[in-house]
Structures are given as C-alpha cells and as structure tokens.
Amino acid sequence: MIDKNAVFRIRSLRNLNIETFEMYRRPDFVLVPELESLGQFITAESRLGGARQDGSIGMELGYLEKGSVEWWDGGHLQEAAPHSVLIDQPGDWQGGASAIVHPCHRYWLRFRFPNEGALPGLTEETTLALAQAFRAIKVHHFPGSPALRDLFVGLLEQQRDPARFSEEYSRALFHQILILMLRDYERNQQKQVSSTTRRAVAYLSANVEREVHVDEVSKLVQLSTGYFHELFHKETGMPPARYHQRLRITAAKHMLIEHDLTITDVAMNLGFSSSQYFSTIFKKVVGLTPQRYRSLRSKVSNPR
Structure with missing residues (x-):
C-alpha cells in the first residue's frame, strides 16, 4: 500500500500563499516501474528554476495547466503559456538553468528510454522510434493538447488509490501521454499561419x-x-x-x-x-x- 504521507506535502508560504507538491518516486512509491517519478506542483509564488527535486536522471515530461515558465538565453525570452508541454532532457535543470517558474499548476513524469530492449507494453521498434523523436526535440516547451491534463490526472488518481490492474491502466495512460505529446510537437512544427x-x-x-x-x-x-x-x-x-x-x-x-x-x-x-x-x-x-x-x-x- 502506498504511504501517501511520505510523498505529499502542503506548506504555507508568506501566510496566505499555498504551495502543493505531490510526488511519487522509485523505488517504493510508483505503480509503473519504468517511471522514475510522477507528480504535480502548484505554487502561488515565482521562483528560479533549479536542480530537480526528484533528481536529474532521465527525461522529464510535463504539462502546464495554469501559469507560466520563462527562459532567458542572454538575448531572448521564451515563455511557456498555459496548456504547454514542458520538456527537460536528461541532466537538465528544472526548466533549464535560466528559468523562472511563475505561479502555476503543472504535472510531470520522469522516465528513461532503455538503451536496449523496449519499454514495457511497447515493441522495440516503437520504443526506438519514440526515443529518437523525443531526443531530437531541442525546445523547452510547445503548445499541448488539453487532453494531456486528463491523462496526468488519471495517472495520479491510480497512484493515490491503486486497485486491480492499476499498473496496466497507468501504463496505458503513460503511453498515451508519450504519443499525444509527440503528435502535438509534430503538429506545431507543421502549423500554418495565414x-x-x-x-x-x-x-x-x-x-x-x-x-x-x-x-x-x-x-x-x-x-x-x-x-x-x-x-x-x-x-x-x-x-x-x-x-x-x-x-x-x-x-x-x-x-x-x-x-x-x-x-x-x-x-x-x-x-x-x-x-x-x-x-x-x-x-x-x-x-x-x-x-x-x-x-x-x-x-x-x-x-x-
């Protein structure tokens, strides 16, 4: 049984501001073994991006439901708006070393593509194709489908209250997140503006x-x-x-x-x-x- 108290905390910031941080991580608290961590973060206060609280191993994929995250490269500003996909490549800081995380509500999961073999439930061919596609993404963010929010919420609901076949159900949600994010990225690359x-x-x-x-x-x-x-x-x-x-x-x-x-x-x-x-x-x-x-x-x- 998952000990929710070990991975969930709410703390007060400056009296009335509330920060919620919910995280499940390996090896003890994640239903799907191939996930390194899974969670959500809600904050009412801006802060600098930094080292990930759940470590830097693996790729982090997130969905920004509300708020914004911005990056400064020394000459240009980039900003992720609500309904954006957020991507941190392996070893990267949370949002990048130049990020400011503004008041927001975001979901994330972290995992590693295997060097050999396949992700559970996928073929080697599909795993390799997904790995190559995600590793080729060089941006921190891009517009995402609102349906991603429901997939992340579903993962967290299964995590909080696991039942029979919850692992299999969660794995199916994880695979949908991977495919939908990749489709969103490719669609934005091809987007035509009048x-x-x-x-x-x-x-x-x-x-x-x-x-x-x-x-x-x-x-x-x-x-x-x-x-x-x-x-x-x-x-x-x-x-x-x-x-x-x-x-x-x-x-x-x-x-x-x-x-x-x-x-x-x-x-x-x-x-x-x-x-x-x-x-x-x-x-x-x-x-x-x-x-x-x-x-x-x-x-x-x-x-x-």
Whole structure:
C-alpha cells in the first residue's frame, strides 16, 4: 500500500500563499516501474528554476495547466503559456538553468528510454522510434493538447488509490501521454499561419510602445473586427488585445533585464499612462512587480 504521507506535502508560504507538491518516486512509491517519478506542483509564488527535486536522471515530461515558465538565453525570452508541454532532457535543470517558474499548476513524469530492449507494453521498434523523436526535440516547451491534463490526472488518481490492474491502466495512460505529446510537437512544427495573421502580428510587434486597438488592426488587414478577432484567436491561441499586451510586457522584461532604467522610464517608453498602471498590468500578467522581477532575474548567473 502506498504511504501517501511520505510523498505529499502542503506548506504555507508568506501566510496566505499555498504551495502543493505531490510526488511519487522509485523505488517504493510508483505503480509503473519504468517511471522514475510522477507528480504535480502548484505554487502561488515565482521562483528560479533549479536542480530537480526528484533528481536529474532521465527525461522529464510535463504539462502546464495554469501559469507560466520563462527562459532567458542572454538575448531572448521564451515563455511557456498555459496548456504547454514542458520538456527537460536528461541532466537538465528544472526548466533549464535560466528559468523562472511563475505561479502555476503543472504535472510531470520522469522516465528513461532503455538503451536496449523496449519499454514495457511497447515493441522495440516503437520504443526506438519514440526515443529518437523525443531526443531530437531541442525546445523547452510547445503548445499541448488539453487532453494531456486528463491523462496526468488519471495517472495520479491510480497512484493515490491503486486497485486491480492499476499498473496496466497507468501504463496505458503513460503511453498515451508519450504519443499525444509527440503528435502535438509534430503538429506545431507543421502549423500554418495565414498571411493576415502574420501581418497583424508584425504590426502589433512594431507598435509595442503604445496601446493598439483591435479595430485599428482589423482595418489594416481589411477584415471586420469580429472576423479578424476570431481568426487571430484561432491561429495564435489568444485574442489580439491580450497578444499585444504580452508583447508589451515582454518588451518591458527586456528593458528591466538589459538596461538600468527606472520603472517610470520603462512605463513611459512603452506608452503606459503611469508607472502605477504599468506595474499593475505587469503584475497581473507576470505575477510579480517589475522590481521583484528584475531582482529575481538578476539572480540567474548562468543563462542558456
């Protein structure tokens, strides 16, 4: 019987913030022997990425249900949005050495592809094909299917309350996660974006120093506001206004990281009406004040 108290903890952070960390790991607490670990993490506080709490052996696959994780490579920011697949290759830090994990809810599992033979329940041919495909992925994240959340929840439910054939059921869920993640990756590699949306994105990207209204962009691309809004949302995953807001906040992050500007200077450079309004929007999007973000990002000493 699994001792849940050995692998589950909830702790208070700064009085009202709650962090939940649930983990099952080998050799004693994982139903599926080929999994090194399995769990979920919910936090209301941003923190730096770091060494994995369950060790660095094997590949870690995760699903970000809520929140965000970002990376800085010394010149560019990448950010995983909700419903993203997260991948840490063997030996990598959690999210990479340059990551900030913002308030989020994420699920993960960790495992190793065998050097020889097959994963239980799969043929050697299928195991090798999956291993080669996952090892070839060079990104930290990509958009994932919402169905991944249900598969991870199913794994955790089987883990918490095992019954007859729970190992076999869990193994089937694990295999579905592998295949669905790979399909999501390949689909995103082949994704086509219309020339209309590309033109709109270029316009929004070139105008981060001011607020841009949706009807302004819809006139540019010669579409009705409603149809443009629907098309843009479908092809980018978010409405035009939110997309532009995130572009402006990303520009603000660059200024905070790369320049010794005051918060007021950053706000004015990006066309916000006041530093107070800018700070409110920044915290709403990022989960941190601009000052706290700059402080936390400055602690990353080894961006990659």
